[in-house]
Amino acid sequence: MSNQSIKITIQNNVAYVTLNRPEVFNSFNREMALRLQDTLDQCEQNDEIRAIVLTGEGKAFCAGQDLKEVTHPELNPGFKKILEEHYNPIIQRIRNIEKPIVGAINGVAAGAGANIALACDIVVAHEKVSFIQAFSKIGLIPDSAGTFFLPRLIGFQKASALMMLGDRISAVEAERLGMLYKVLPLETFKEEVTALAEKLAKMPTKALGLTKKVLNQSLTNDLESQLALESKHQIEASESEDYREGVASFVEKRTPNFKGK
Template sequence: MNSIELKIENNIAKVTLNRPETFNSFNREMALKLQNTLDSCENNDEVRAIILTGNGKAFCAGQDLKEVTSPELNPGFRKILEEHYNPIVQRIRSIEKPIIAAVNGVAAGAGANIALACDIVIASEAASFIQAFSKIGLIPDSAGTFFLPRLIGFQKASALMMLGDKVTADQAEGLGMLYKVFSVDTFEEESMKLAIKVAQMPTKALGLTKRLLNQSMVNTLDQQLEIESDLQIEAAESNDYAEGVNAFIEKRKPVFKGN
C-alpha cells in the first residue's frame, strides 16, 4: 500500500496521507515520500493547487511512536526533525502554489502543525487539533511554535501547547486557527469546490502573495512595502493580469492560465 496517494485532475493535485491503520502517523518512508510528492507537484505545470488530506478517520496523528521506540527502526529525533518534518514544512511554505489542508479528522502533534503551515486550512466537523507533545514530555515541533502564536495569539497558543487540550473544529475556527468548517457529509465535496476555485485563479499572483506573507513574518514595514512594490510590478507583467483587466473591461468572467 502506498503511504502517499497522488491524484491529479482539473489542475488539482490531491495528496492523501495513507496509513489509516496508524491514523496516518508519519514514519520515515511516508515523510520522505511526501517530500518527493510535493516536489513533483511544484514542478508540474499542470498543477495549480494542492490539497493535503488524510485517508480514514484521521488527518494525521503525528509521529509513529512505534518507529521511535523501535531499536531497529528509530532514526533518532534529530534525523526525524531535520530530514522529515522541517523539510515538509519548508516545502509547504516555499511552493508558490496554494496548498489547502483538508483536515478530515484528528490532527495531532506534527500532524496538526503541518496542517497549520498550509495556506488555507479547512476542516470537517469531525476534525480536532491537539498539541499532543507535552503529554509525552516533548516540545512542539514542525513549526508549531512559529505559526500557532501568529494564528491565535501568544497566550492561547502557550496554553494549548502546555496543556495539550483538544480543540474541536468549531473551536479552531473561532480561534482563527482555520478558514472554514464543513459538515462530515459535504466535506469532500466542499474541499474539491474550494480547490477548483483556487486552481482557476491567477496562480502566479497567488504564489507571489504567498511569498509576501512569508516575508511579512520577518520584515519591517519599510522592507515589506519595498517587496510589495517589486512583486506588484512582477504580477503586472503576467498574462493573467492582462486577462483580468480585459475581462473587467469586457464585463466577462476572466479565464486565467496561471502565468
C-alpha cells in the same frame, strides 16, 4: 500515481495528496515523510497542477510521529533526522511552493500532524475534527513550526496554554480562535473541498504564489521592508499574462480565463 504511504491524484488542475497509513491514523514514519516531500516536489514542478489539497485517508488527518518507529531499536532514525530530514523539509516545501495548498483536515490532527495542517495556506475541517498539541503528553516540545505559526494565528497566551496543557479542541473552537479558515459540514466536506480547490486552480496562479511569498516575509519583516517587497512583486505580477487577461476580462465584462502565467 500512488505508493504505499502517499496517494496522489490529479483532476481539473488540482493535485489531491493523501496521507495513506490509516491503520496508524496516518502517523509519520521515515518512508512516508520522504515520500511526501517527493510528492510535493512533483506538484511544484508539474505546470498542470495549479492547486494542491493535502488530506488524510480514513478517520484521521495525521496523528503525528509514529511512536513505534522511534521506540524500535533498529528502525528509530533519531530525533535529529526526524526533524532535519522529515518535518522541517515538509514545512519548508508547504510554505515555499508558489501554488495554493489547502489543508483538508478530515479527522484528528495531533502533534506534528496538527502543525503541518497549520502551515497550509487555507485550512478547512469538518465539524467532527479535533486538534491537539500532543507533545507535552510525552515529554516533548512542539515542532514542525508549531511554535512559529500557532502564536501568530491565535496569540501568545492561547498558544502557550494549548501547547503546555495539550488540550484537545474542536474544529469549531479552532475556527473561533483563528486556527483555520472554515468548518464545513461532514456530509458535504469532500464536495466543498473540491469546489474550493478547483476555484483556486482557476485563479491567477502566479499572483497567488507571489501573495504567498509576500505573506511569508510579512512574518518577520518591518513595515518598510514589507512595502518594498510588495512593490517588487506587484511589478512582477503586473507583467504577467494573467494580469493582462484579468484587466481585459474586466473591461469586456466576461469571466477571466487565467492560465497561471
